[in-house]
Amino acid sequence: MxxxxxxxxxxxxxxxxxxxxxxxxxxxxxxxxxxxxxxxxxxxxxxxxxxxxxxxxxxxxxxxxxxxxxxxxxxxxxxxxxxxxxxxxxxxxxxxxxxEEKKKTIIGNDCDISNLASISKNNVKIGNNVVIEEFVVVRENTTIGDNSIIRAGSIIGGQGYEFKKTEKGILSVAHAGGVIIGNNVEIQYNTCIDRGVYDWDNTIIGDNCKIDNLVHIAHGVKISKNSMIVANVGIGGRTTIGQNTWIGFATTITNGVSVGDNARANIGSVVTKSIPDGGSYTGNFAIEHSIFMKNLKKSLSNNKE
Structure with missing residues (x-):
């Protein structure tokens, strides 16, 4: 071009x-x-x-x-x-x-898809033995792997929150990418997973990931296999999360950072900087867990005095 x-x-x-x-x-x-x-x-x-x-x-x-x-x-x-x-x-x-020519949606064998779910007629691929419950919405450019479960009320592949202020107002940015959900993934109730912004980019949920209720996963996020995301988590766009990682209840992760393999962002953390492999971070703003606990004990001790 x-x-x-x-x-x-x-x-x-x-x-x-x-x-x-x-x-x-x-x-x-x-x-x-x-x-x-x-x-x-x-x-x-x-x-x-x-x-x-x-x-x-x-x-x-x-x-x-x-x-x-x-x-x-x-x-x-x-x-x-x-x-x-x-x-x-x-x-x-x-x-x-x-x-571009639209490709008719493909649904694999032995799937259990509710009549109350909304699946785009085009550009969706659903594997074998997939469960999709009532009021789930699956938009175009979405792939769902074998043996995965999408619980009621979740929205997969929607337009994400990307706006730019201009002199004439606020410009809404089109989302041209997709969502790829691996095998043996479970996404629980009322979770939203946005599609990528660019046509070459996808939001990716790796094999065996388990995602709890009311989780928001923004455009272009990459979550590697065997990771667990607990309820009320918000993950900003372009964040990468390594394999075997735990993201605790009500954690917020800002856009564009990385969370390493075998790492933890503990309950209520506000993650604004990348977490290394094996790291355990806590707090607002999140720091290494042992340092957080040391500072907390020191603060409590000072208050008693």
């Missing part, structure tokens, strides 16, 4: 200045991990070091464009890079949705 062609089709952004234009395959963020050539936006110089080697085009402003002089990137200069980027994203998502 070329930005100049997209601008002509979209009939917008006439004031954009394109230098050293390069072809790209996908839109993404500076740190996106995807096979293919990327066009990204950059409106803060602190993210320059995050630019991946597969980035070819950068939508940015005049000040940052000067910092990128002498590089081999294609540069598109606009006043509001973030806004322009997501307008392009929405345009391409809509164009793709209208042009």
């Amino acid at each position: 070329l930005l100049s062609n997209i601008f002509k089709e979209y009939n917008c952004f006439e004031d954009a200045v394109i230098n050293n234009e390069k072809n790209f395959d996908y839109l993404g963020l500076t740190a996106s991990d995807v096979n293919g050539l990327l066009c990204v936006f950059l409106d803060d110089e602190k993210y320059i070091d995050d630019i991946k080697t597969n980035v070819r085009m950068i939508i940015t402003n005049k000040n940052i464009a000067k910092l990128l002089e002498g590089t081999n990137y294609g540069i598109c200069i606009v006043d509001n890079p973030r806004e322009v980027f997501f307008h392009i994203h929405n345009y391409l998502s809509d164009r793709r949705d209208k042009s």
Whole structure:
């Protein structure tokens, strides 16, 4: 793809200045991990070091464009890079949705699907021996593996919460990705799992994961196998969670962090920084559990005095 062609089709952004234009395959963020050539936006110089080697085009402003002089990137200069980027994203998502051929939904053998469930007629794959209870909604671009259970009231593959403030109001960002749920997964009552934002991205729930009631899993989250997510947990977009991990009751995990293998985010934690493999973190903001307990005991001792 070329930005100049997209601008002509979209009939917008006439004031954009394109230098050293390069072809790209996908839109993404500076740190996106995807096979293919990327066009990204950059409106803060602190993210320059995050630019991946597969980035070819950068939508940015005049000040940052000067910092990128002498590089081999294609540069598109606009006043509001973030806004322009997501307008392009929405345009391409809509164009793709209208042009791509729909594939009829496939349902495996020996499934128990309630007549009160709503399953998209297109672009859904459901494996064998799957249970889907009443009032479950499964949107397009969803795959559910064998022997998985989706309890009543859950919504899989919905439009996520991604909005951008602009001078003209608040822009709703299209979600063009999907959801992949592995084998032997159980998702309990009234849980929401959003689809990925980008067409190359999916929200992924690994094999044997168990997810409790009223859990929100945002766009592009990756949860590895054998992990357990307890009720009332909120997991922000693009978070990665390792295998055999425990996320305790009412934990909040901010977007874009990672929780390692065999780790724990204990009850009520507010996780704003990544947790290493085997780590056990507690508190608001969450810190290593033993340090949290040491600080708590010290505080209680001081209060008694």
